[in-house]
Amino acid sequence: MIHYIWPIALVVLANVIYNISTKSTPAGANAFLSLAVTYLIAGICAILLYLLQDGHTKLTAELSKLNWTSIALGISVVALEFGYIHVYRAGWTVNTASLVANIALACVLVFVGFFLYKESLSIRQIIGIGVCVFGLFLIK
Incomplete structure (x- = not known):
């Protein structure tokens, strides 16, 4: 482990x-x-x-x-x-910049994985992206 x-x-x-x-x-x-x-x-x-x-x-x-x-x-x-x-x-600020950058990166990489590497894209991931985007609006 x-x-x-x-x-x-x-x-x-x-x-x-x-x-x-x-x-x-x-x-x-x-x-x-x-x-x-x-x-x-x-x-x-x-x-x-x-x-x-x-x-x-x-x-x-x-x-x-x-x-x-x-x-x-x-x-x-x-x-x-x-x-x-x-x-x-x-x-x-450190607590906001890294969070925004990493959330945006994670959302983009879901689609990179799907289109470039033929990884699966589940409804849970799509909902997760939606939650992340909503969270970005709550930050500022």
């Missing part, structure tokens, strides 16, 4: 730290330079963890397994974090 729970617990903990850090980014700091430093640190951490986990594998062999997704993920993560920095600079 722990193998099922620890990844989601890590996601929640990382998101808490992420939102606190993003909201605490100085208003006068250049967002792109801040992201560059962020990704420099992230890159160093990722390389070190790669070496600790799989240091015996040839780097070129591992690189050959990658495709367009690494590029798309890199661009989307920069856009996501740039967006969040400006969400907080625009005056959104």
